[in-house]
Amino acid sequence: xxxxxxxxxxxxxxxxxxxxxxxxxxxxxxxxxxxxxxxxxxxxxxxxxxxxxxxxxxxxxxxxxxxxxxxxxxxxxxxxxxxxxxxxxxxxxxxxxxxxxxxxxxxxxxxxxxxxxxxxxxxxxxxxxxxxxxxxxxxxxxxxxxxxxxxxxxxxx
Amino acid sequence: xxxxxxxxxxxxxxxxxxxxxxxxxxxxxxxxxxxxxxxxxxxxxxxxxxxxxxxxxxxxxxxxxxxxxxxxxxxxxxxxxxxxxxxxxxxxxxxxxxxxxxxxxxxxxxxxxxxxxxxxxxxxxxxxxxxxxxxxxxxxxxxxxxxxxxxxxxxxxxxxxxxxxxxxxxxxxxxxxxxxxxxxxxxxxxxxxxxxxxxxxxxxxxxxxxxxxxxxxxxxxxxxxxxxxxxxxxxxxxxxxxxxxxxxxxxxxxxxxxxxxxxxxxxxxxxxxxxxxxxxx
Numbered sequence: 244x245x246x247x248x249x250x251x252x253x254x255x256x257x258x259x260x261x262x263x264x265x266x267x268x269x270x271x272x273x274x275x276x277x278x279x280x281x282x283x284x285x286x287x288x289x290x291x292x293x294x295x296x297x298x299x300x301x302x303x304x305x306x307x308x309x310x311x312x313x314x315x316x317x318x319x320x321x322x323x324x325x326x327x328x329x330x331x332x333x334x335x336x337x338x339x340x341x342x343x344x345x346x347x348x349x350x351x352x353x354x355x356x357x358x359x360x361x362x363x364x365x366x367x368x369x370x371x372x373x374x375x376x377x378x379x380x381x382x383x384x385x386x387x388x389x390x391x392x393x394x395x396x397x398x399x400x
Numbered sequence: 401x402x403x404x405x406x407x408x409x410x411x412x413x414x415x416x417x418x419x420x421x422x423x424x425x426x427x428x429x430x431x432x433x434x435x436x437x438x439x440x441x442x443x444x445x446x447x448x449x450x451x452x453x454x455x456x457x458x459x460x461x462x463x464x465x466x467x468x469x470x471x472x473x474x475x476x477x478x479x480x481x482x483x484x485x486x487x488x489x490x491x492x493x494x495x496x497x498x499x500x501x502x503x504x505x506x507x508x509x510x511x512x513x514x515x516x517x518x519x520x521x522x523x524x525x526x527x528x529x530x531x532x533x534x535x536x537x538x539x540x541x542x543x544x545x546x547x548x549x550x551x552x553x554x555x556x557x558x559x560x561x562x563x564x565x566x567x568x569x570x571x572x573x574x575x576x577x578x579x580x581x582x583x584x585x586x587x588x589x590x591x592x593x594x595x596x597x598x599x600x601x602x603x604x605x606x607x608x609x610x611x612x613x614x615x616x617x618x619x620x621x622x623x624x625x626x627x628x629x630x631x632x633x634x635x636x637x638x639x640x641x642x643x644x645x646x647x648x649x650x651x652x653x654x655x656x657x658x659x660x661x662x663x664x665x666x667x668x669x670x671x672x673x674x675x676x677x678x679x680x681x
Contacts, residue, residue, distance in 0.1 A: 245403050263441045263448055264432065272439060285432050286500055287417045287585045298476070298502040304428045305503060306442075308403060336619045353499065373584035374497025 249310040253318025262308030269307045270317060278318035278347045282376065289375030292348040293317050299355035301374075318347035326354060329396040330388070337388035341379035348375045353389045361400035362393055363392045403451040409456050409533070411560065412449060412457040416558045417535040423560055425472060426503035428496070429512045452503075457562060461485075465568050468519040471507035471561040478506060487574045487595060488522050494576075495519070497584045507561045514587075515616060518545070518578065523566065524617040531563040538562075549615050560608075568626035569605060570597045573681055575674045578625045579666055581657065588612045589658035590667050592673035603628050603678060608671065613652040613663050620649060631679060639675060646671060 248255070251274065259334060260269060264332065269285075270276040272292070279302055282290030286301040293302045294316040306399035321327050330350055333339075340346050356363055358373035368389045369382070378383060393400070404421060406412040415421060422444050424430055434442035451457065458471030462483035469478065477503065478484050479492050495502065495518040509519045510530060520543070528543045532555060539559075547553050555561065573596040580586025591611035597604045606628045610618040623645045630638035652663035 299499045301499045304431045374499045
């Protein structure tokens, strides 16, 4: 067992855990954060995406030992922000949520994009979500949602 | 099992000298390679040594036209670094996904030694040198000697990659193409990199590397010299001879991603396209 110290959704955390544990399992099982999904377990689908130090990361590929001293934000933490509310509204308006399984990861990808590029064009949006798979929407509605959020949330990003 | 979190390089090589451990940087390959069922940690057979906080390994620099990349530098940092050659940046942006690039390291892609390693054709083309350190010594190993086969390198158990370095060649023309199943998160079916330095209508330097079509990257400086001379002499016959020589080196396999014949034909097509490009442009 190892000691891992990190910030999780704004709270300082110290946990005793095998440092090789997937961050995905740590979040779901140790912290009951079920918004982080396992779609593939291989870093190909993006359903497990979280933000580490503001950047999108696939939590299925991160050993818990690698989050020492870093800031992890899951959809549950991001949900409390104004930026999330703009994204939520935009996703709903655009019909970008069907089964919802990819949605937490897509929101993380959108936040990661807008955080560094508040006015992305369509190509940049598509590139930003290219690590996230969606079986339902065909992606166009998600692209539209991110475009709408960028326009609505001009002062937020 | 005790895992290690060294804070300095000296601490790291001391650990490597005493115990068999697995070095883990970003973890983006290893966490898949050793994965088990959901909820169960990956099955590493020995302790891990986490290197992602070794700040000494994270630097990237350019000096005297040579680039030095610390083993802990992520692909994200390489992309964002001002001096990264345009051709290399373009290759990195087609690799994996943003989420993976934010954690993955160049050293990890090298140590993984996959025949499909995305960074490898470029590193072979620029004759990259891998700096390896242990408690006893420091070594600099050319990449074509460092990787010996699929998944195999000459790295000993008590050694760690500290740095990757290469001289940046003058490049006036280049072509990189990765054929994969999707735009992102694709392991390449094949990849092709051609670079050239053309000045006053003369090709002064040409470098060609093929990925995913042999156990290791294909690069042959003898054929490059002949091809360069053939292009400069405008000899279609000699150009075709060089293409045929590459064709004998290309040894693709059938696997779940692609068929050997597709890989072969596509690689030769890309080579032809590159030659046409530098002849005309």
